Amino acid sequence: MTPEETRGNLSIEWEKPINENVKTYGLITYAHRHAESYQNYRLPSIAPSYYPGGFSPREVIDEDDFQANIGVKGDNLFGFDWDLSTLYGQDGDAIRNRNSVNTGWLSAYGWSPTSFRAENYTMAQWTSNFDMRRNFNIAHLVPVTFAIGAEHRLETYQIKAGEPASYLYGGAAAYAGLTPQNAGNWQRNVWAGYIDGDFHPLKHWDLDFAGRFGHYTDFGNTETGKVTTRYDITRRIAVRATISNGFRAPSLAEEHFSSLNVSPTGATGLLSTTSAAGRLIGANPLKPERSTNIEGGIIVEPLDGLHISADLYQINIRDRITGAQAVNGQAAYDAIALTGVQVPTGPGVDISDISANYFANVGSTRTQGVDIQADYRWRLRQYGTLDLSLAVNLNRTRIHHVNTNAFGQPMASAQTIGYLTSAAPRSKIILNAYWAVGRWDVNIRQTRYGQTTSMLSYEDLAPAAIRYSTTQFAQFVNTPVWLTDLEVGYRIDPHWHVALGANNIFNQRPRRLNPINNYLGPRMYDQSASGISIVGGYYYGRLNVSF
Numbered sequence: 001m002t003p004e005e006t007r008g009n010l011s012i013e014w015e016k017p018i019n020e021n022v023k024t025y026g027l028i029t030y031a032h033r034h035a036e037s038y039q040n041y042r043l044p045s046i047a048p049s050y051y052p053g054g055f056s057p058r059e060v061i062d063e064d065d066f067q068a069n070i071g072v073k074g075d076n077l078f079g080f081d082w083d084l085s086t087l088y089g090q091d092g093d094a095i096r097n098r099n100s101v102n103t104g105w106l107s108a109y110g111w112s113p114t115s116f117r118a119e120n121y122t123m124a125q126w127t128s129n130f131d132m133r134r135n136f137n138i139a140h141l142v143p144v145t146f147a148i149g150a151e152h153r154l155e156t157y158q159i160k161a162g163e164p165a166s167y168l169y170g171g172a173a174a175y176a177g178l179t180p181q182n183a184g185n186w187q188r189n190v191w192a193g194y195i196d197g198d199f200h201p202l203k204h205w206d207l208d209f210a211g212r213f214g215h216y217t218d219f220g221n222t223e224t225g226k227v228t229t230r231y232d233i234t235r236r237i238a239v240r241a242t243i244s245n246g247f248r249a250p251s252l253a254e255e256h257f258s259s260l261n262v263s264p265t266g267a268t269g270l271l272s273t274t275s276a277a278g279r280l281i282g283a284n285p286l287k288p289e290r291s292t293n294i295e296g297g298i299i300v301e302p303l304d305g306l307h308i309s310a311d312l313y314q315i316n317i318r319d320r321i322t323g324a325q326a327v328n329g330q331a332a333y334d335a336i337a338l339t340g341v342q343v344p345t346g347p348g349v350d351i352s353d354i355s356a357n358y359f360a361n362v363g364s365t366r367t368q369g370v371d372i373q374a375d376y377r378w379r380l381r382q383y384g385t386l387d388l389s390l391a392v393n394l395n396r397t398r399i400h401h402v403n404t405n406a407f408g409q410p411m412a413s414a415q416t417i418g419y420l421t422s423a424a425p426r427s428k429i430i431l432n433a434y435w436a437v438g439r440w441d442v443n444i445r446q447t448r449y450g451q452t453t454s455m456l457s458y459e460d461l462a463p464a465a466i467r468y469s470t471t472q473f474a475q476f477v478n479t480p481v482w483l484t485d486l487e488v489g490y491r492i493d494p495h496w497h498v499a500l501g502a503n504n505i506f507n508q509r510p511r512r513l514n515p516i517n518n519y520l521g522p523r524m525y526d527q528s529a530s531g532i533s534i535v536g537g538y539y540y541g542r543l544n545v546s547f
Helices: 103-111 164-170 252-256 276-280 328-338 414-421
Strands: 004-017 022-038 058-077 080-098 115-138 142-160 183-202 205-216 218-231 237-248 259-265 267-270 290-303 306-323 353-380 385-402 426-439 440-449 452-456 474-478 481-491 498-503 538-545
Touching: 058 353, 103 164, 115 252, 142 218, 142 252, 183 252, 267 276, 267 328, 276 328, 306 414, 306 538, 328 353, 353 414, 414 452
Parallel strands: 267 353
Antiparallel strands: 004 022, 022 058, 058 080, 080 115, 115 142, 142 183, 183 205, 205 218, 218 237, 237 290, 259 267, 290 306, 306 353, 353 385, 385 426, 426 440, 440 481, 452 474, 481 498, 498 538
């Protein structure tokens, strides 16, 4: 059964002059998401005093996301345009379990809650920037745009344990809460500065150099840079190229996130890389990802208003972070037990159905591809305007080095390699048409997601020899599919605009799983491949107001 989900969004944006040279601006957004998902059915014998007809617990998540960006900008500060801003953003997830019971608690005390607070996650960032930009000429001949800036970012991450009844005595059915051993508060500071110079050595030649230095209080110093060039061969034809390197420190969540799921017959755990439980199954401290990127392309305008571009690119990522190869059996049992959770034992429990993994620098990848884009505005006189666009992406990712864990074992299984190389579509096509006439506007978008291939685990209905294997997997193919999005809007007056729309209007979903890959039955769709949501269509109404 697919989840039930509701969403709400609100945003406020403004800009107001203070004087002739200075203005203030801001953007505040808030979003709330509520989702509920049925878990596996429990027999009437599990808790007959509470659920004589049996029960299906529900996992419930309430997510609150907000940000506030406030700034002031102006010109003529020693000849520079300038911008001073600060941005605070926070995302919080409260996870509960309802229509459930803790049978161990019930046996010990003669009663049990039926709703449990399982865990809370909160991630926040506070970023402040000061940027300056100025145009001038070198020797009155070479136009230059010079920019310089500084940034400070404070990142925080918090995990709160569940209430005791959610994790003690075996925990709540379907979703046991996190124990205090998994809770904590973490933070880091990031200081950075950059410099950017955009030169025009010749009339039709643009050359841009950029460099950035950063200091992480947990990962030290980093230097990144970029060189971009463009040459206009004619008024309608240009070529461009870029070479750059990148740096991405592990997020605080990747380092410290923990999640546990306990069923009557098994358990799974995503363990923190910094925890004793994670280290017990081979976790190493995470390292930053480092990348190099090379791309080049051509831009043409064969007709007035028709723009076409094509770019080839190659991206190399070293020490890429994703989930490591899972461990099952006794090693996983011992690791999950170390978190303080009571792992199921006894008749009906297959120890190979107990598994655990962690985030890791699994290896290095190379992605090669091509991006093609085209757009055209068709003026229809009294019938308004029609904006047409096309976007095509073709790509291929290969893994060319696999790292090892603390025990010298490869951290990437065939499943991990499949996730990195074939779970994302190798092709994507977007066709978009936006028609505006009078007060009406209509937008229709067709998106084609190419084929994906996942390496899925063999679950409880598979033959015993391969059931719950961490080395043998089933190849599962999602064939290409088209999704249709539609929005119809009406401008009531210069300030108010209302719209009705749908994403995936025809409710397309991924292919259904084979029974041997469907754990205990309810996981109907492939959730590891990107592109197509398992929840199907999303239908909405939107009201915009501007002052």
